[in-house]
Amino acid sequence: MADTILELKGLRKNFGALKATDDVSLTLKRGEIHALIGPNGAGKTTLMALVSGKLPPDAGQVLLEGRELTALSVARRAQAGLGRSFQVSSLVSEYSALRNVMLALQSRQGHSYRFLRPVMMDQALREGAREMLARVGLGARASVEAAVLSHGERRLLEIAVALALQPRCFLLDEPMAGLGSEGTKALVTFLQELKSEAPILLIEHDMDAVFRLADRISVLVYGRIIATGTAPEIRANPQVRAVYLGEETPA
Amino acid sequence: MDNQRKEWLLNAGVIIALFAVPLWALAVGEPFIITLATRIAILAIAAVGLNIALGLGGMVSFGHALYLGVGGYVAGIAAHHAFAGTTVMGLPGTNQMLPIWVIAMLLSGLVAGVVGALSLRTSGIFFIMITLAFAQMGFFFTLSWPAYGGEDGLPIFVRNQFPGLNTARPWDMFLLAYGVLVAALLVFAMLRAARFGAALMAIRQNPDRTAAVGISPFGIKLVAFVLSGMITGLAGAMMADLTRFVSPAMMAWTMSGELIVIIILGGVGRLFGPVVGAALLVGFEVFFGGLTEHWKLWLGLVLLAVVLFARGGLIGLIAGRERHG
Amino acid sequence: MSLALVLEQLLNGVQFGLMLFLMSAGLTLVFGVMGLINLAHGSLYMIGAFLCAALAAATGNFWLGLMAGIAGAAAAGALIEILVIRRLYARDHLDQVLATFALILILSEGVRMIFGPFPLYLNVPDMLRGSVDLGITRYSLYRLALIGFGVAVALGLWLLIAKTRLGIQIRAGESDREMIAALGVNIRWLYTVVFALGAALAGMAGALVGAIQSVQVGMGEPVLILAFVVIVIGGIGSIKGAMVGALLVGVIDTMGRFLLPRIAGLFLDTSQAMGVGAALASMLIYLLMALVLIFRPQGLFPAHG
């Protein structure tokens, strides 16, 4: 299926007796935003770690455009085209915004085992990075250290870094967290454009944003996906309502 | 004056002073001061090596004396066989510094590769301890292996040769050490500015992020560790020739500690941190050692004060925090 | 090679291991509870030995000296914790290594200033002089007493940690530092007490060993390195691990030095065999440590799950 970019097949991960990820399968198709929601402790973080390669699964597969990624490290998966952002901003804090993006670009374009040419004199890298920063609206903040950027700016820088990887698909882990309503609105618009470039697997707490943005939604509870569908389908799903609204499901 | 300019001026001052003081000593006939300057330069080379792993890569190697010792023993063993006219594993000894340096760097790089490949699987205190354990293995191996002097060490009766120089003369030996130091600093500066340095420093600050942009931390760190070991190994070969003596003490854990101390006194990750630190340490020893036999007490207090209150070392104190642009 | 010889060497290994345990217990507690690498632990061992030797020489009573050694090391530990160590808990390992490296320089030189450059010699107490017949072999009574002492202290430590309020706090501190705050424990006080306890154990080891060896500046550092090997093998933070690690290191080191030259002697001539055997024997425990770290990076008995 040429339309499926990312596919998870029967992923499992146990921590002792706890089934943190329990037979999760889902697909991410070209041009879509697939949101993953679930209450706290549902296993979203674990699933993200399995997809990005931070944790090895006990069973199951991760496929990107039909290519098996399961045995690859985080770095290899990133090279293969997984562009992830972190739930809590995770940047190279002493580097400027520009250098953070350049780091992603240097990995994308060639490799890091170059010992001679000063990286700051690499015009292609610099220009490329500036372009990415401009796209997320951080053009004026290029030379500011990541540690000094505001919270919202760091969220945007996360996106810019993911963009710089020119990935086959994005994995965005709560990109709206702590952005405020203005910032969220801007980002929603941005993501809607972005999905045509590469599909987005979105983990997000902000339900309004999710229901506005997502083409499909999967609901994760106790490590299992209990439902997948469009926004109206999910809204209507009694199991989901039970989990989120505390409504009793008819036995 | 902004900080970058201050650091630049400080660096220029240090490198000029390190040349001018022994030159003055040469003029007034004080060979011991030249020897001291040579020792500073060689210790600084060793610390430049460690600074790649520790300063740029954040790898707290508590066993860098191992590479110093490997380099030292390469020089000592080569000279020993050249002197006695015997062979080692079918190869003749040599009293030429250039081939000795090449072998010293290759061998210490190889050792660093093995140690790094195993140690880099761990992190934090475990990394500190496993690097220490490997260095202790080297220490005890040389201590009890009788062929090259064991505990007694191995004297180099005549300093190894360098084309065009008379290495027995303190000034010539100094020129050699100074030249290699400048080269080592250039290599360090180049590495740091290049893509490799960008990746390495990013890994130190945030390995997860660096992996997520597709740069594998293990490979980068291993290469850095090997380069680091090679430069420290080169310094070891030169130090052996300076003192005309190699002994297991070169691999003692206190030597590893001293190399870290040098970097901290100067400034971690700073280009000239090792030079400033080595000058401070040797200067401290000579100056306070002349005043009181308990100079190590004062060294301890100064070091404690630096760690507790002046994290950036002397360069940090003068030129502030480093900026990565 | 007789059974008697093997037995005696085994006892030597156990005695060595138990003294290493006294050193390692403090080190591992301090790391487990406070997350601190303390290189100056060997200096506390030295302080205990010097105080014991000085007081025993002055009063003629070993036991008074031992008390002084333990109490003095504990006091020195508490003082160091309050003045320096306290500022290092939040710092990274590099800072801890360096600051405690500086403490070694300060304490060693300080002791040298006070007691002079010569070794002191501490006499074995009269009631423990001489040797006893164990049936298969005779053995030094004092060394036997050290084994008994080591076992008793290990039991006492186990009781302290398993049964007392302080022990509960220590265990809480090891598993979750925030939890002990929630328990309403004064963390500063707890840290000082744990550090002093570790120092007391180190001082005790120094004083006990001082009576059969010599008491000199720098005596603590070789033991310190071995104690690090012990806790890395045993699992940092684990008292049980320290015990197993210490006995392993003590016995393997002693038996290695004894057996390896003999084994090498089967293949090589005597003088070569002694060299090769000794070289391998002295590397043996570091090899063990490297293997443990490679295959069980958290040690044999990891403290945190």
Next chain:
Amino acid sequence: MKLKMTAIAALAASSIGAAQASEVTVGMITTLSGGGAGLGVDVRDGFQLALDMAGEHNIKLVVEDDAQRPELAVQIAERMIQSERADILTGIIWSNLAMAVVPSTVAQDIFYLSPNAGPSALAGANCHPNYFNVAWQNDMLHEGAGAYANELGYENTFIMAPNYPAGTDALAGFKRYYEGNLAGELFTQVGQTDYAAEIAQIRASGADSIFIFLPGGMGISFMRQYEQSGVDLPIVSAAFTFSQDILPAVGEAALGVFNASQWSPDLDNDANAAFVAAFQGAYGRLPSLYASQGFDTANLILSATAKADVQDRDAFREALREADFTSVRGDFAWAPNQHPIQRVYIREVVEVDGVITNRIVGVAFDEHRDVHGENCPM
């Protein structure tokens, strides 16, 4: 660590200007801290005593502690030659330190006078006109112990020494004259403090006697542990393990041990009587053989400075070769390799007036010289 003791002679020395105008700078590198400190302190004190007793002289003495570490000794030697401009180095206690320092020192046309260490390599093929050994070649006293072990009727001796040049020399020297069987042969680590494993092997070996060479703190630790072990075999040794620096710390455990020495505090000659009395007067303790060697070394230098200017190396060397001084050990003569030819006594450890010390009970060799001299081209 740096004990700097600059003893400049009575002001007079330079101004009155004895026959030889130029000052002689003697750099003394010796062990003043750690387990081996007792030996270095005695060499230094003996040397200083000779200068003090000489009154007027033109010797400038600079003393530094090597902490028994070869790499430190090398650095100090470099500084003494380059910075202090020393003409003569002396003081090294340990053979491994001597091997590290002496060859490059004498090659720079500096004299080295050994007050203690006498490694075989420096007596044989690597002998040098600028190297004089005022004490003994390492093997000598051990050879005496070996010869005396035969006399005592020992047939199955366990022998043990630290693993460094003097240790190998010691065992070789003992075996050269000993005729019985060896119950076992062990090398220990230099500076080792725990001998439990070695004692176990001695116990299991079935030996009838022990020969040990464990100088300084090593000897003290071993003897104290040996006493507690329940092994009770007679010990024969060279003077080093039972010299006056060790005996007070070992105590009664040492009584009755036979040891070979070229010197003893009860040696009956005028120079020695004066030396022992003056040493006791100055330092309040009995001198050890190390003190006697330091004393002799200083007197040898003094005798040479009276005859030649140290800047004239050849003349000064000749003056040293004449050895025109009164040794506290009695007659003193050089073998061609510039090591002494001397009598080797056997001493027994005894208690005299509550002080544990040595007493001469016999002679092992009369005019003994070392075997390595044959390989010396001089």
